[in-house]
Amino acid sequence: MENRVNIKNSLQKLDGPRLLRLSIIIALCFCFGCSKKPKGPLAFVSNEKDGTVTVIDTATDTPVFSIQVGARPRGIRISPDGKLLYVALSYPSNKREGEDKIAAIDIESYKVVAKYDAGTDPEQFALSPDGTRCYIANEDAGTASVTDLKKNQVIATDVVGLEPEGIAVSPDGRWAYVTSESSSNVSVIDTRTNQVVKTFIVDARPREAIFSPDGAQAFVTAENGGTVSVIETQNHTVVDTIKFPRTEPQVKPKGAVLTSDGLRLYVATGRGNSVVVIDTKTHQILTMIPVGQRPWGIAITPDNRKVYTANGLSNDVSVIDAASNKVVRTIKAGDGPWGVVIKP
Numbered sequence: 001m002e003n004r005v006n007i008k009n010s011l012q013k014l015d016g017p018r019l020l021r022l023s024i025i026i027a028l029c030f031c032f033g034c035s036k037k038p039k040g041p042l043a044f045v046s047n048e049k050d051g052t053v054t055v056i057d058t059a060t061d062t063p064v065f066s067i068q069v070g071a072r073p074r075g076i077r078i079s080p081d082g083k084l085l086y087v088a089l090s091y092p093s094n095k096r097e098g099e100d101k102i103a104a105i106d107i108e109s110y111k112v113v114a115k116y117d118a119g120t121d122p123e124q125f126a127l128s129p130d131g132t133r134c135y136i137a138n139e140d141a142g143t144a145s146v147t148d149l150k151k152n153q154v155i156a157t158d159v160v161g162l163e164p165e166g167i168a169v170s171p172d173g174r175w176a177y178v179t180s181e182s183s184s185n186v187s188v189i190d191t192r193t194n195q196v197v198k199t200f201i202v203d204a205r206p207r208e209a210i211f212s213p214d215g216a217q218a219f220v221t222a223e224n225g226g227t228v229s230v231i232e233t234q235n236h237t238v239v240d241t242i243k244f245p246r247t248e249p250q251v252k253p254k255g256a257v258l259t260s261d262g263l264r265l266y267v268a269t270g271r272g273n274s275v276v277v278i279d280t281k282t283h284q285i286l287t288m289i290p291v292g293q294r295p296w297g298i299a300i301t302p303d304n305r306k307v308y309t310a311n312g313l314s315n316d317v318s319v320i321d322a323a324s325n326k327v328v329r330t331i332k333a334g335d336g337p338w339g340v341v342i343k344p
Helices: 002-013 016-034
Strands: 042-047 052-057 062-068 072-078 084-090 101-106 111-117 122-127 133-138 143-148 153-159 164-169 175-180 185-190 195-201 206-211 217-222 227-232 237-243 256-258 264-268 274-279 284-290 295-300 306-311 316-321 326-332 337-342
Touching: 042 072, 042 295, 042 306, 052 072, 062 326, 072 122, 072 337, 084 122, 101 122, 133 164, 133 175, 143 164, 153 195, 164 217, 175 206, 175 217, 185 206, 195 237, 206 256, 217 256, 256 295, 264 295, 274 295, 284 326, 316 337
Parallel strands: 122 164, 164 206, 295 337
Antiparallel strands: 042 052, 042 337, 052 062, 072 084, 084 101, 101 111, 122 133, 133 143, 143 153, 164 175, 175 185, 185 195, 206 217, 217 227, 227 237, 256 264, 264 274, 274 284, 295 306, 306 316, 306 337, 316 326
């Protein structure tokens, strides 16, 4: 109490100019503290149960902000120019509140600046290399829709397989691959015509599709099949199947990410609580890394040094050192982490 009285008396003794200078100093200190910028690339984690996106500074591996987006955020991507964060929104389980949209968030302000129409229950989506189009897998509708982001208009809707979930666009923008979990197939969309030109079968319950950096190959994870299919993209055919160990029945391949040189493929295994590392040249499994509970989304830093997994049941993010293949940090996220993406 005495300290409070002393401070009050001291402030009362200050004349106008001195009080003004003190106020300016306090304001400047506050502003500089608030404007402290992250030291490294930012990672963004969609939390499907609480309607938020956790922002992580990958230099310090600490959360720096939480973005309220509402609904059920799952699929998450960065625009090619690095200015916008896109998040797929849908209705939360057993709730009426929500919306089927793709939200665009300004990365500088963390504000939602636009929303785009999607089909029912959009789960994942992919952007064209020039950032003008968004290709959306609409799970409940059984369709893939194409949105012109400049006009905010759906310009095409294709019927694909049952419960489409994963979607990827080739590096040259020519092809879009849509994985359908209940029909165990991949639909190939020619982006010049926005029409399905081929459908091929993979193992049971395909989840994720990802193209190699040169676009010559694609990899498709199959949850119930316990495999990764290797696709030759010139003819859209399966040329090899990488089988996960049968001794690990809970290992269910889900999200996947490649190193920038395409030599290593990291696959999150869901209830297997691990990440599998694959040599993309030999198609051999190199190691299996224990992580948090039910990893789904997975991302890698631009320098290929660290891998991040969104762990849906432990509500955290595991940080893997790619050199040692060991978890070096666990970061608290929101409720139900689903996807993760890192700004280049």
